[in-house]
Amino acid sequence: MLNYLITGISLGSVYAIIALGYTMVYGIAKMLNFAHGDVIMIGGYAAFCAGAYMGWPTPCAILFSVFVCTVLGMMIEKLAYKPLRNATSLAVLITAIGVSYFLQNMALLIWTSNPKSFPNMVSFIPSINLGSVTISSTTIATIAASVIIMIALTLFTEKTKMGKAMRAVSEDKGAAQLMGINVNATISVTFAIGSGLAAIAGVLLCSAYPTLVPTTGSLPGIKAFTAAVLGGIGSIPGAMLGGILLGLLETFAKAYISTQLSDAIVFGALIVVLIVRPTGLLGKKITEKV
């Protein structure tokens, strides 16, 4: 029981980190970035190359992965999404899917479809023994990382000038521009942060589930997106809550109900929540203007 609880929170924390990236981008650019899951995959491969091929020390490998993803995220934003700033949301969605295919197939060409076994990059953290239960180093790292990231992001959006600009852009792009905020730069920074988080999520995800293939990011991506919606997309604590809930639900469904049906149960829960609270658990209510 306790074991499942810990596994669930650990899995949920990974979802939470990915969901934070989704939520940031959605809150500011109002777009569903379906390529986010594939940025995670690229982050995993980048860390793998730096750590296992080139033999860099772990912190350097992780930093390298964050760097690669940040640059990648900004490039994607600049090349694919920026020309569509004024297009319909559907056009942006399809472009995001195009980017997702692109990244997957690039990875397929560079690293082939053979699974790579990912080294545990966070094993330097000691595991804790609590009587019958052992909390692994990956679990500790994942939970710690997600909490730190959430606090840092909240502080960033509440206290810094850039964070204030982000909130302004997410509320009203036009008015923000009139107040002298550089909207394009703000969106670019948002993508950079989101993609950097994706790299960390990639390293943690691959440390916990050590097979790395070009489609590694797809399913966690979709589930994290579900988590973001569950918690109320656009809300930072919502993403965290949604991620943890989803992870717990998935683990317990797998343990007590059925392995095959666990995904169906997770998605079913999302539907129930959205019927009761149409904008998610911590989402803002949308008032309609006529």
Next chain:
Amino acid sequence: MANQKSFLSKISKNSKMGFLNYGIVLLFFVVITILRSTGTLSNTMNGQLIPICSYIIVALALNLVVGISGELSLGHAGFMSIGAFSGVVISGALKYSGFANPVMRLVTAIVVGAFIAAIAGILIGIPVLRLRGDYLAIVTLAFGEIIKNVLNCLYVGVDENGLHFSVTDEVHMDMAANGKTLIKGPQGAVGVEKIATFVAGIILLFVVLFIIQNLVNSRTGRAIMAIRDNRIAAEASGINVTKYKMVAFVTSAAIAGAAGALYGLNFSTIVPKKFDFNTSILILVFVVLGGIGNLTGTIIAAALLTVLPELLREFQDYRMLAYAIVLILVMIATNNEKIRSLWKRFFSKKDKEEQKA
């Protein structure tokens, strides 16, 4: 007087577009039949004919939701899946009970597939259509995944007492010894008799086009489009928003189910995994690239994009990469102001010339 004239010209324009769509399908049929009779059609292309028909039909169905009703659905592969598996079960069960005529079995399978998908559409539509925008999209995605997951656990068999179902394994179906298993959980439907034909696909395509075009140009269709353009104004004019959204959604689900039945009966094995999120996205890509709300564009885009990966087979590893790049470039190009105005200028010129003549 002037008003009346423009109204008339609009109507004739609508029916002109309608005939154009029938014409394209007819032309497609004639060209393929000629190519087939002369034997110039390659084997891979021949195998693609029925999937092309199915994808065109399901793309037309999705266009009804995305283009006409203005809601984004990311789970249409789920309806296709329901249609495919119920079609396979019906066809198998009829054959088991000694009903040999393949044409009748195919028709029954398609009708039943459409019917069951419509019921699923109603069940899903009730909660889904209360939501808006991106939330609606994510819930349809969730339903698509749920349908895939449930079908992955479903076992169906037939014996002289009728159909048997189980969600655990084959043994729990309590079938008589001479019974036949039709669906085997994750392995999907096995040993399906391939009774779908190209002619049947074309006929179904005609029927679907007829249904959609008449729906769009009817009172109901105008109500649906009014809701799409301005929900609040439509509601204020006395249009029952939920009812008309439901009509569009359920019709679309039924058509997708019919397409699924056609698709399922074209392969000897079919797995639930075939109809996942990626398939839903593929169908959405057909609709968006063809032009949202544009039936002619949808038909052409679905046909071309189904064939394209097959034609690019010699490039192997690079084909999906090329596909992705084309997708991004087309989206950027079609949403670029300059290219758009060029396009408009070109077309408005053509219109003027037509008027002069």
